[in-house]
Amino acid sequence: SAVISQKPSRDICQRGTSLTIQCQVDSQVTMMFWYRQQPGQSLTLIATANQGSEATYESGFVIDKFPISRPNLTFSTLTVSNMSPEDSSIYLCSVEAFSGRAIETQYFGPGTRLLVL
Amino acid sequence: TQLLEQSPQFLSIQEGENLTVYCNSSSVFSSLQWYRQEPGEGPVLLVTVVTGGEVKKLKRLTFQFGDARKDSSLHITAAQPGDTGLYLCAGAITGTASKLTFGTGTRLQVTL
Numbered sequence: 001s002a003v004i005s006q007k008p009s010r011d012i013c014q015r016g017t018s019l020t021i022q023c024q025v026d027s028q029v030t031m032m033f034w035y036r037q038q039p040g041q042s043l044t045l046i047a048t049a050n051q052g053s054e055a056t057y058e059s060g061f062v063i064d065k066f067p068i069s070r071p072n073l074t075f076s077t078l079t080v081s082n083m084s085p086e087d088s089s090i091y092l093c094s095v096e097a098f099s100g101r102a103i104e105t106q107y108f109g110p111g112t113r114l115l116v117l
Numbered sequence: 118t119q120l121l122e123q124s125p126q127f128l129s130i131q132e133g134e135n136l137t138v139y140c141n142s143s144s145v146f147s148s149l150q151w152y153r154q155e156p157g158e159g160p161v162l163l164v165t166v167v168t169g170g171e172v173k174k175l176k177r178l179t180f181q182f183g184d185a186r187k188d189s190s191l192h193i194t195a196a197q198p199g200d201t202g203l204y205l206c207a208g209a210i211t212g213t214a215s216k217l218t219f220g221t222g223t224r225l226q227v228t229l
Contacts, residue, residue, distance in 0.1 A: 004159075042205060043160070043219040092159050105150055106207075106217055108159035 002027055002097045004109035012115045013083055020079045021112045023093030028073035031096035033106065034066070036089045043092065049076040083116045090114070120144050121208055121220035129226045130196055138191045138223045140206035147209050149182055149189050150217070154203040163191075196227045 003026040013019050023032065032049040046066055048056040055068035070076045080087050093109040124139045140149070148167045152160035164173050166182035166189065173180045177200075179192040189206055206220040 001162075042222040043207075045216065048216070094159075105148070105162060105165045107162060108152075110157075111159045113157075 002029060002095050002107045004093060004095060004107060006091075006093055006109040006112050008112060009110065010113035010115075012117060015084050015116055017083055018079055018081045019083065019114060020077050021091055021093075023076045023078070023109055025074045025095050027097075029095040029097060030073070032070060032076045033094045033096075034068060034076070034078045035092040035094060035108075037092060037111070038089045046078070046091075049078075080114065083114075085116045088114055088116045120210075120218045121206055123204075123206060123220040123223045125223060126221065127224050127226075129228065132197055132227055132229050133195050134227075136193050136196060136225070138193075138204055138225075140189045140191075140220050142187050142208065144208070144210055144218075145186050147186070149186075149206060149208045151180055151189070151191055152205045152207065154205060155201075160203075160205055193225075196225075198227045198229060201225060201227050 005024045007022045011019055034046040035043045036046055037043050045058050046061045047068055049068050049070040051070045051073055065081055067079045078091060090111045090113050092111045094106045096106055121140055121142045128136055130136055148165055150165045151163045153163055154160040164175055164180045166173055166180055169182060169184045169186045171182045177194045181190045193200055204223045204225060207217040209217055
């Protein structure tokens with residue numbers, strides 16, 4: 001498993017501003033992911049954060065709106081740019097690690113709760 | 118398009134009752150995970166199943182992966198208030214290593 005921390009844990013922001021969310025893992029991992037969870041909803045994958053190269057975005061998400069950095073194997077950031085109230089969500093970082101029987105699975109950070117006014 | 122449908126969406130039961138949550142898809146998964154998420158926290162992994170027909174038990178929780186690896190179920194025996202939370206299934210689709218598709222979620226409330 002892996003221990004994952006996120007900063008900030010929550011924030012209230014004004015529309016038009018940007019917020020950068022940090023994700024720190026206690027061990028080196030190859031795969032890191034960013035998800036969005038809108039109120040009362042399930043998780044939607046935003047992008048895969050690739051170390052040393054540009055992130056891979058899912059349909060409906062673009063780099064200009066959600067720029068991602070991955071400077072090393074234990075850290076990543078997600079920026080929510082030019083925010084609007086529709087961006088109010090929980091943003092979750094996850095990493096892929098091996099559970100028992102060498103099965104790849106994902107472990108999640110505690111999330112960042114964002115409210116845009 | 119949501120590939121994994123969970124049912125029921127909401128469930129409110131009393132302590133001591135049994136329940137089953139279903140996770141269904143038309144896609145084949147190489148593995149399937151179940152998570153529980155409590156308010157204010159990230160999802161916590163409960164189990165990973167990888168073999169068609171596999172049954173795993175975690176105390177009062179029993180997880181089953183369908184023979185065709187397209188569906189799964191979670192059965193809770195004698196539910197307790199501590200079981201309250203959002204239950205999410207998530208599948209890794211064969212051929213797309215690492216990416217998880219999450220189910221629609223089942224919100225469970227267990228009252229005294």
